[in-house]
Amino acid sequence: MDAVVKKFPDFAEDRQASRPSRAEAEAAVETLLRWIGEDPGREGLRETPARVVKAYEELFGGYKLQPGDVLGRTFADVSGYDDMVLVKDIDFHSHCEHHMVPIIGKAHIAYMPDNRVLGLSKIARLVDIYGRRLQTQESMTAQIAAALASLLKPRGVAVLLEAEHMCMSMRGIRTKGSTTITTSFQGVFAEDAGLKDRFLSLSGYKA
Known part of the structure; x- marks a missing residue:
């Protein structure tokens, strides 16, 4: 990892x-x-x-922060809870690294805890750190998943980003309203199709 x-x-x-x-x-x-x-x-x-x-x-304040700054503290007193933790509809704003114009979207992030959980606001702050950098949506999706998996060490991580790219809406082909979906599944989310489908359903995503 x-x-x-x-x-x-x-x-x-x-x-x-x-x-x-x-x-x-x-x-x-x-x-x-x-x-x-x-x-x-x-x-x-x-x-x-x-x-x-x-x-x-x-x-672009995300360059001054590290994922460990927000994910460093976890909680072990979870009363035996071992099911999915999902934070959905996290608004984010980023900027395309190719044209430096905005990317506007929502993030849906889940993990399967392994005895420890995060404060819920930490997940939103992790999205904000990576959002406030020059990005591609694909890289941002992978970065969030990798940081959460490495620092929390859960049984699995699922990340779904859906966003509109102003580099497509404002210039070039000018396809206003077009949405890009990217996902990353690790651990049990990659291994269990039923769990992956449950995450997608709870996130409100319909294939």
């Missing part, structure tokens, strides 16, 4: 060391404004470079 997690490394210290300064980031935004034909000096755009950089700090 550790080998799987290593496919999706977290934000590296050497990247932090090579980060441009805030002033350089703002200058890059100003360059883009000029490139699209705008005048960065006009009243409505004078503060735009600073605002964009501040917004990016929030939108």
Whole structure:
């Protein structure tokens, strides 16, 4: 399982060391404004470079966090509970790594506990960490599943993401309303077709 997690490394210290300064980031935004034909000096755009950089700090804040920061604490007092734990309809926003435009969707995540459980908000925070990075939906699905399986060590993990990609809706083919579905099943969810179908049914997904 550790080998799987290593496919999706977290934000590296050497990247932090090579980060441009805030002033350089703002200058890059100003360059883009000029490139699209705008005048960065006009009243409505004078503060735009600073605002964009501040917004990016929030939108891409997932690079500053690690899955272990939110999944580190688990609870063993579960009164013998050993059935599926499902958190569904987790709203997330991410950005396509190819065009840097939004991905907007919902995540449905379940695990089969092995004597230990997570606080329910931890799962939503895990989705948020990976969402606030440049992504493909396929990678994000695999990253969430791998992190949950590695750090919690449950008997199984199921992840389903459904999202609309603005790179398809706003540009290119412009297929507004098209939804992409990706899944990852590990452990007993991969082995037991009935359990997988139950997860999909409870998530509200109909094939």
